[in-house]
Amino acid sequence: MASPKRAVLRFKTRSAPKFSGRLGRSFKWLSPGLSVKRWLFLSALGVLLISLGLAISVRLTPIFFVIQILQTLLRQIAGVIPRYVSGPLVILGGMLLVWWGQTRTLGSITEVLMPESQDELVDRLLAHRxxxxxxxxxxxxxxxxxxxxxxxxxxxxxxxxxxxxVADNGGSSGRLRREMGGLPPGDIRNCLAALADREKLITELFQYRFEAGNGLAGHSFGNLFLTAMNEITDSWEYAIAASSQVLAIRGQVLPxxxxxxxxxxxxxxxxxxxxxxxxxxxxxxxxxxxxxxxxxxxxxxxxxxxxxxxxxxxxxxxxxxxxxxxxxxxxxxxxxxxxxxxxxxxxxxxxxxxxxxxxxxxxxxxxxxxxxxxxxxxxxxxxxxxxxxxxxxxxxxxxxxxxxxxxxxxxxxxxxxxxxxxxxxxxxxxxxxxxxxxxxxxxxxxxxxxxxxxxxxxx
Missing domain, CATH: 3.40.50.10680 (CofD-like domains)
Structure with missing residues (x-):
């Protein structure tokens, strides 16, 4: 029997196929479970109807092989309903389908990128720019x-x-500086929390101080987090940069x-x-x-x-x-x-x-x-x-x-x-x-x- 670790790896390989290159990245949008393909198809159908409506309006029927197949049907429609009425109606229907398809596509993307956000994706993009x-x-x-x-x-x-x-030598920062060496993390912690996108939650987390525990009492979680990142990356500069990525801060913090x-x-x-x-x-x-x-x-x-x-x-x-x-x-x-x-x-x-x-x-x-x-x-x-x-x-x-x-x-x-x-x-x-x-x-x-x-x- 495969070990649990191998089973997990095998499951990940099946559920997340690898794509390489620009073409591969494009095919990622067709992966199962994204709820995107149906809306892309709907958008394509809307574009097709717009083309057909334009063709009817300017008397260019047929202009493609597909239109030749539908020639008889289109002429019958044009005979019953004048082209200046039927053409705009088909164009309007196509535009509605395009709008519906694109809206649902962006909605699916928004659900993945911002699952708990109440903002519209376009608002986020405008704010980002x-x-x-x-x-x-x-x-x-x-x-x-x-x-x-x-x-x-x-x-x-x-x-x-x-x-x-980086001159702080008091409180939790001073203790960590004396015991672990390196920079005092207190002011760095405060700045990272202030620049974080979800500032309130990150500030509460980073400012949380342990009230009990042998060696933990008096330390803030943020100070311990930064000290641990320094131990992992073996550099305060990389530790701060990595923490900035984790917290998705706006800007950068540098000692x-x-x-x-x-x-x-x-x-x-x-x-x-x-x-x-x-x-x-x-x-x-x-x-x-x-x-x-x-x-x-x-x-x-x-x-x-x-x-x-x-x-x-x-x-x-x-x-x-x-x-x-x-x-x-x-x-x-x-x-x-x-x-x-x-x-x-x-x-x-x-x-x-x-x-x-x-x-x-x-x-x-x-x-x-x-x-x-x-x-x-x-x-x-x-x-x-x-x-x-x-x-x-x-x-x-x-x-x-x-x-x-x-x-x-x-x-x-x-x-x-x-x-x-x-x-x-x-x-x-x-x-x-x-x-x-x-x-x-x-x-x-x-x-x-x-x-x-x-x-x-x-x-």
């Missing part, structure tokens, strides 16, 4: 701010590249570098703090940020994406622990600075305790200029309207305050300021976050305006 024509956008950052941005941008373009920081980067910060009181998660917890004024090893090499795919980009966005996100780590890769800074395209920095709405206490918008810009050694963006997007009094009171308890828009200093720095309402405030918790849709809409409108005028934004 529209998104493919969208601008090539590179977004640099990390944390929840980057994933927030991506959720909005993916509705306007599928040509998105998220450049993600800024494949180096094992450790972040450090010098504080105003003379302390040096090692580790991304320890920097914020130190509660000091940061005067310098750096990483070990110094000047890590950029991932070549990141540099390629920047060179092909139409728009570059920095942030939103934690200034020193989400955005700055990407800019500690000199090749990324040089690549962004060399591009003569719209480049915009999205400033946070509220200050971050232990990181940007008392910072204004101009302080954020000065900090980024110091990290890069040059200005790499043309404009800064700032929240226009302040949060509610309840939200301000809630944040004040955490020693967090709205980031002040100091117009005079910004003018002195030569940076264009874009004021817009891009904020969402949770009415229950009073938490303030960027709105994905508003943020993407404002940025792309600014890009369209600059692109249409054919000018770079004023510095």
């Amino acid at each position: 529209r998104l493919n024509r969208g601008p090539k956008v590179v977004v640099v950052g990390g944390g929840t701010g980057l994933s927030t941005m991506l959720r909005g941008l993916k509705d306007y373009s599928s040509n998105i590249t998220a450049v993600v920081t 800024a570098t494949l180096s094992d980067v450790a972040l450090w910060a010098d504080l105003e009181d003379g302390r040096r703090i090692d580790g991304e998660s320890q920097i914020t917890a130190a509660k000091g004024n940061i005067v310098k940020i750096g990483c070990t090893p110094t000047s890590p090499p950029a991932l070549p795919s990141v540099l390629e994406a920047i060179q092909e980009a139409d728009l570059i966005v920095l942030g939103p996100g934690s200034l020193y622990t989400s955005i700055a780590p990407n800019l500690l890769v000199p090749e990324i800074v040089d690549a962004i600075a060399s591009r003569k395209i719209p480049r915009i920095y999205v400033c946070n709405i509220m200050s971050q305790p232990g990181e940007t206490d008392g910072y204004s918008v101009s302080d954020h810009i000065k900090a980024l200029d110091a990290v890069c050694g040059k200005r790499i963006f043309d404009a800064v997007l700032v929240q226009k309207k302040q949060p509610s009094a309840l939200a301000l009171a809630r944040y004040a308890k955490e020693e967090s305050h709205p980031i002040m828009v100091d117009q005079r200093n910004l003018v002195h720095l030569g940076c264009r300021v874009i004021l817009a309402n891009v904020m969402n405030e949770d009415p229950t918790t009073q938490y303030v976050r960027h709105s994905s849709q508003r943020l993407a809409r404002v940025i792309l409108r600014w890009y369209d305006r600059v692109h249409t005028l054919g000018q770079r934004p004023r510095k």
Whole structure:
């Protein structure tokens, strides 16, 4: 008796015959079970009737051998019913059959390609074409701010590249990094989930954290999934690319570098703090940020994406622990600075305790200029309207305050300021976050305006 494994293989061979070449691929449409052949035949019959109707209308009967066989019948019909009536009737019947056949053919195809979708195939195709024509956008950052941005941008373009920081050393990512080596998967996981076509389900799955289990407690499923993919493919770059295919994301997610980067910060009181998660917890004024090893090499795919980009966005996100780590890769800074395209920095709405206490918008810009050694963006997007009094009171308890828009200093720095309402405030918790849709809409409108005028934004 054949083993179960061989039996399965034999069954697959019988039920899924192999076709090779263009002709073979065409014959696949005639395979049993697709419910396509009958509707293709119906369409062909409709085309035939249209031809017959045209022949009757213009008195070209007979024009083919088949029409010669039907000559007598057609003449009898034409004798009873005038040709200017019978011809259009036959044409109409043929058109109805073509429409019916093609509709059912597309319906059968849709059932296979989108079995649970309520959308029409033509709507999906139109959306796919529209998104493919969208601008090539590179977004640099990390944390929840980057994933927030991506959720909005993916509705306007599928040509998105998220450049993600790899300096995280806390939580589940930090544990996996210490125990397994390689990159911290947390920010990569968030970006993949944000760009996934079925975002809600994928986000719930990837963000699920095990509450029990020896060694599992505290880990998120997404982090374990990416770590396993890295073990299988033996490369983080391939692991992320393979995960992107599995999740059918719009765009791509790339780590800024494949180096094992450790972040450090010098504080105003003379302390040096090692580790991304320890920097914020130190509660000091940061005067310098750096990483070990110094000047890590950029991932070549990141540099390629920047060179092909139409728009570059920095942030939103934690200034020193989400955005700055990407800019500690000199090749990324040089690549962004060399591009003569719209480049915009999205400033946070509220200050971050232990990181940007008392910072204004101009302080954020000065900090980024110091990290890069040059200005790499043309404009800064700032929240226009302040949060509610309840939200301000809630944040004040955490020693967090709205980031002040100091117009005079910004003018002195030569940076264009874009004021817009891009904020969402949770009415229950009073938490303030960027709105994905508003943020993407404002940025792309600014890009369209600059692109249409054919000018770079004023510095």
